[in-house]
Amino acid sequence: MxxxxxxxxxxxxxxxxxxxxxxxxxxxxxxxxxxxxxxxxxxxxxxxxxxxxxxxxxxxxxxxxxxxxxxxxxxxxxxxxxxxxxxxxxxxxxxxxxxxxLPGDPFGADGSSAAASPLPVETAAPTAAPGASDPEIPTLDEPFAGSPALRWADGEAGIVLPEAKAVGSVPEERVEQALKLTKKLLVGANLDPKAVRGARPDAALSVLDPKQPELLDELDTALRSPSRKHDPVTLFSRFDPDEVRPVGDVIKTRGHMTFEKGAHGGVAVRADYTFVYPLVRADGPTEVTRTIVRRVIDVELADPARYRVTQGRLLLMEYDQEIGNSSCDVHDGYLHPEFSSSEPTGAAPSGPTTDPYDRSRDLDHDPDECGTVSRT
Incomplete structure (x- = not known):
């Protein structure tokens, strides 16, 4: 038949x-x-x-x-x-x-499946900057096109905690608590949708020890009356909702944490993370730009039996940041991304040109120096 x-x-x-x-x-x-x-x-x-x-x-x-x-x-x-x-x-x-x-698209119709495959988790500082990406223009549908961040994890998924282990007399459970609190601080300061859109970062502030009154007073002043001396963007990623809005709900994240015995009877954690924000103007044009923020923070979960600290809160010991694609010398409490089709605002860059995706560098720059970025 x-x-x-x-x-x-x-x-x-x-x-x-x-x-x-x-x-x-x-x-x-x-x-x-x-x-x-x-x-x-x-x-x-x-x-x-x-x-x-x-x-x-x-x-x-x-x-x-x-x-x-x-x-x-x-x-x-x-x-x-x-x-x-x-x-x-x-x-x-x-x-x-x-x-x-065809099932599975064997021809690789988009031609970028290999290039866009996720990177393995970062467990230590890389030895070099990521290689050059295809010179693609970001769009509303593909806001990370042409960026190394295309292969980074989305949001909280990019903050992978290292395996907790006892440090000296500090038990494993205490180390794990310190790591989780550090992640909560990072998420509240850089990934919380409301905070990124300019709201008060209450989730991040709730992690910090209120027995650091001088620090919290300075942060409150920065959020209430931002200035050159007290600028909240040194710790929080915030954008003016009247100026720009995020593209979609994905912020690309990459970095790692390390921990060691702290100076106050507890465990000290260092977090080094970079966040990439795709944005468009709030007034309607669809041109997409990106702002890249790298943050290095040092915190400690101290021993409440030996020091006057609050149980379950972090001491913020030190923090540093590097911001790529934000107007220089503007201290109104927000990051101000620049668009290629617009005239730049703020002071003219005077510092060196750096790659904002290069996570192999130490942040040893002059905090008052405003440079340029080689890519966004």
Whole structure:
């Protein structure tokens, strides 16, 4: 019995009109191209010679009589192919127009699956800056196009805690608590959607020890009345909602934590993370830019039995930051990304050019020096 066409092949009713029209035109062209033509003199000579050999029983092996033809099944076996000719050809046309229709998209239609594969978790400082990326322009659909951050983890997933182990007399459970509190501080200061949109970063502040009154007073002043001396962006990533808005809800994150015995009977944690924010203007234009913020913070979960500290709160010992693509010398409590289509605002850069994605460098720059970035 003739084989039936495969149910996996698309039927004519399932084929979009534009694809069917393209296939019909291609079929008509092929039909015209394959129309019978007057054979050449040489072709007529060869055909006549083969006809005479066949009449004498001298047909060469394989000429109209191959192994598949001798068993009498070749014609029947070819019928399914003839019957499937149109559906198969349409399927080929569909795949040519949209390779992703094939299971698993074996042709890699986007051409970037390998390049966009996630990076392994960072467990220590890298030894060099990430390599050059394709010079793609970020869009609303692909806000991280052309950025090394395309392969970074999304948001909190990029803050992977190291395995907690006892440090001296500090038990493993205490170390784990310090690591989790540090992550909560990072998330509240850099990833919380409301805080990033300019709201007060209460989640981050709740992690800090209130028995550091001078620190908390300074942070409150910075949030309430920002100035050069008290600028909240030195610890919190904040954007003016009247100026810009985030593209989507993904902030790319990469970094690592380390820990050791602290100076106050507890465990000291150092966190070194970079956050990448895709943004557009709040007034409507769809040009996408990115601001890159790297933060290095040192905290300690001190021993409340030996020091006057609050149980379950962190002492913020030191913090530093490097901000890429934000206007210089503007201290209104927000980061101000610049767009390639706009004139730059703030003071002109006077410092060196750096790669904001280079996590192999120490942050040893002059805090009052404003430089330029090699890429965003």
């Amino acid at each position: 003739p084989e039936k066409p495969s149910d996996d092949q698309p039927s004519a009713s399932e084929i979009p009109d534009d694809v069917w029209e393209q296939f019909t035109r291609a079929t008509e062209r092929d039909s015209h191209a394959s129309a019978p033509k007057e054979p050449s003199a040489r072709a007529r000579m060869v055909t006549e010679r083969l006809r005479q050999q066949e009449a004498r029983g001298e047909s060469p092996p394989g000429w109209r009589t191959g192994p598949d033809m001798m068993n009498g099944r070749a014609a029947r076996r070819r019928k399914p192919w003839a019957f499937l000719g149109v559906p198969v050809a349409v399927a080929v046309a569909l795949v040519a127009l949209k390779p992703s229709l």
